[in-house]
Amino acid sequence: MTITVCLASHKGGVGKTTSAVNLAVSAAASNKKVLLVDIDPQANATYSLAAKPAEGEYTICDLLTRRPVETSEVIHRQVRENLDVIPSKLQLATVERELFSIAFGENKLMKALSKVADDYDLIVIDTPPNLGQLTINGLFSSNMVIIPVAPSAYALEGLSDIIDVINDLNQVNTNTSIKWKILKTMVDARNRSTNEIVGELLNPYGQRIFKTEVPRSEAANQAPFEGKSISDFDNKSPAAEAYVNLSDEIFASGSSSLSVNSVKSLKTNKPAKV
Numbered sequence: 001m002t003i004t005v006c007l008a009s010h011k012g013g014v015g016k017t018t019s020a021v022n023l024a025v026s027a028a029a030s031n032k033k034v035l036l037v038d039i040d041p042q043a044n045a046t047y048s049l050a051a052k053p054a055e056g057e058y059t060i061c062d063l064l065t066r067r068p069v070e071t072s073e074v075i076h077r078q079v080r081e082n083l084d085v086i087p088s089k090l091q092l093a094t095v096e097r098e099l100f101s102i103a104f105g106e107n108k109l110m111k112a113l114s115k116v117a118d119d120y121d122l123i124v125i126d127t128p129p130n131l132g133q134l135t136i137n138g139l140f141s142s143n144m145v146i147i148p149v150a151p152s153a154y155a156l157e158g159l160s161d162i163i164d165v166i167n168d169l170n171q172v173n174t175n176t177s178i179k180w181k182i183l184k185t186m187v188d189a190r191n192r193s194t195n196e197i198v199g200e201l202l203n204p205y206g207q208r209i210f211k212t213e214v215p216r217s218e219a220a221n222q223a224p225f226e227g228k229s230i231s232d233f234d235n236k237s238p239a240a241e242a243y244v245n246l247s248d249e250i251f252a253s254g255s256s257s258l259s260v261n262s263v264k265s266l267k268t269n270k271p272a273k274v
Helices: 016-029 044-048 092-099 105-114 133-141 159-172 192-208 218-226 238-252
Strands: 003-007 034-038 076-080 083-086 122-126 144-149 179-187 209-215
Touching: 003 016, 003 133, 003 238, 016 034, 016 044, 016 083, 016 122, 016 144, 016 179, 016 218, 016 238, 034 044, 034 105, 044 218, 092 105, 092 133, 105 133, 122 133, 122 238, 133 159, 144 159, 159 179, 179 192, 192 209, 209 238, 218 238
Parallel strands: 003 122, 003 144, 034 083, 034 122, 144 179, 179 209
Antiparallel strands: 076 083
């Protein structure tokens, strides 16, 4: 059964896209069939995998509009072994406004992915750093939301907002339950005091925190400039190992209790509070 995870945080600089890309790559390297879906107009996940679409090629923009495009036509196959990508581009920002005028526009991505979900073990969705219509589409499409949190004085800023949105969506959608977990990213073992303070702040979330922690890494900073994953750039990097562990943890958690292809008939009675 397909596991669909959405990386979401409206706080920038927390390693959201880095986590989406490297989780997808690590799972693919473990012989899992993976689809990475980039719904961020910045298209950083697309560029990180050197998957920039050529002129005239379909992107997520075509899939989320009223154009009669099949999901399979938008997928860029075998960007690397076991890994396919639905790429993004800057024009997606204008598509987001169009979604507000489409009936059940918040379900557009979910319905599109339901047509290909059976082809994959894991679907990874990278969202923009906000709680707009694109992110809502990503949340609706997933059965697990990963919320990256980087240790800092403002580590928990906005965390409750995205959790509230997920809870609202679960109330709207009585046929499903979107799980969420916190992923600690950019952890620097040298900053003990900061790590201890953030640990205390996150303590109430208990089992909602992944055991895997992603360390701060120069490889994570440099790899995207070369269109590489962290493991491609430096396969001995602790960060590369962390994303392998995260992939293993997700598949071991049994988070596939609901797959995107099991919610084709999902209907909403009211908009989520954003």
